[in-house]
Amino acid sequence: MQPLTSRARAVERKPMTMWERMYLPAIAKGMSITFSHMFKKKPTVNYPEKTRPFSPVFRGLHVLNRDEQGRERCTACGLCAVACPAEAITMEGAERLPGEENLYREEKYAAKYEINMLRCIFCGLCEEACPKDAIYLSETFAPANYTRKGFIYGKEELLIPNPVTEPEEFAKAQGGRVKQ
């Protein structure tokens, strides 16, 4: 039969020589490899004291973005929900009242916005679908939880801190990713 790769080798079934039957040289060879690793650079880090940088395409927990004036960008257009292959996003839209212009960017906004993190597959299609730059996948993991209830994320969990009133939290929530 034609081999699929050139790496196939026939198994040698010769009886072991005297030198091989002594085993000691093989042990010494193995131990030398083991001890040599002690002097090599460690590939692990002491998480959570130290963290590794995220890959630039990492897709983590969602954030609902605000604009420079701290107004919510989401207008409850439903494109993220329709793009979501896991049907994890639901929302309810409402009309902005006079006097709420500092809270919401457009005359329509999401009064309720929910992502079921148990359903979410972190594909990032919601981010791609959003016409208002409102939803982003951040560099955070969804933390573990004891109950399933804890994985239904509402607007309180998802909204980014206000850049006007809480600039430090906002900068922290933005993460290390450089905005172009």
Added chain:
Amino acid sequence: MADEKKLFKVTIDNITIEVEPGTSILQAARRIGGDVAPPAMCYYTKLKGSGGKCRTCLVEVAAGSTADPRPMPKLVASCRTNVMDGMVVKNITSEKVIDARNGVVEMLLINHPLDCPICDQAGECHLQDLSYEHGKEGTRYEFERRTFKKHDLGPYIQLHMTRCILCYRCVFTADQLTEKRVHGVLDRGDHSEIATYIEKSLENDFIGNIIDVCPVGALTDKTFRFKNRVWFLKPVDAHRNCNHPKCNGKATLWYRGDEVFRVTARKDQWGEVEDWICNECRFEKKKTSDWEIEGPTKVNRHSVISQGHYVGTVRPQEVVYDVMGGRAPKLLMDIHNVSEVNRPEIDLSKLERPAHSTDFSPHEER
């Protein structure tokens, strides 16, 4: 009488069809159907005098008739040009037509705010469809888009004049369906707008139909405003015994779960209303018990409205209760207990107006 029934032979995009004299090119093309039918933004079959304004239905007439086979010098509006015997029409086979249509779409979009994420018409908007087919990605328009003073059209209808393309359909509807028209087009040229005099609200029994005839989101249902997106709703054909003598009560209900979010007239494949419905049916009958359900509306599978509609699903028979001796299974999580969305105590579909922040805060009395 047999000799009087002479039919005109007309060739549209190399497809020959025989139509009665007096048929417009657009109607003949719609008889063929498919891509051959030119798009129409202002023409409406059921409204007398409509058409000829938007210029999206332009076609090229390569040969006028058998008697005079010269081509027409300019592109003609197919909704207002009648067929002649032996006429040869080019629609999508003509590059001139495609080019002109792209230009018309760009022209229509010059002053359009493109606020589709907010607009309630998105998903069933003819201008949206048209610009997806013919529109350009960018705009060459550098000036400020026109804006208007807000007009209040009463408790049922929301007017967004910035989205209007001045097709005049609503004016014809109000003229031909109701006894007294109180809205119309004011001013001229770039300043022309649909408005009412002295903020008069529209109070005719059939005025709600201007919502359905509007090809864009300029006139939308205020009782449905911002409540949901059309593609999350499931359209269902239904009818009721309407007391209004002119209304036959045939409508489409738009469901989300068990709630009726809005009622519209039934539309045919060209997006035109089949039967006008009265305001009572449209705005006040939003309970399933008011209607007799006929069945789901047939939606084109390429339409966004058909998304998430699982056709032919069968709910499996629940055997857990039998297996467990009548006891209910202990769920790890019942989403309805956890979720804040679609709460039964906050019934948005029953609100007469758009939802506000006050409707959602639990401590505030409604």
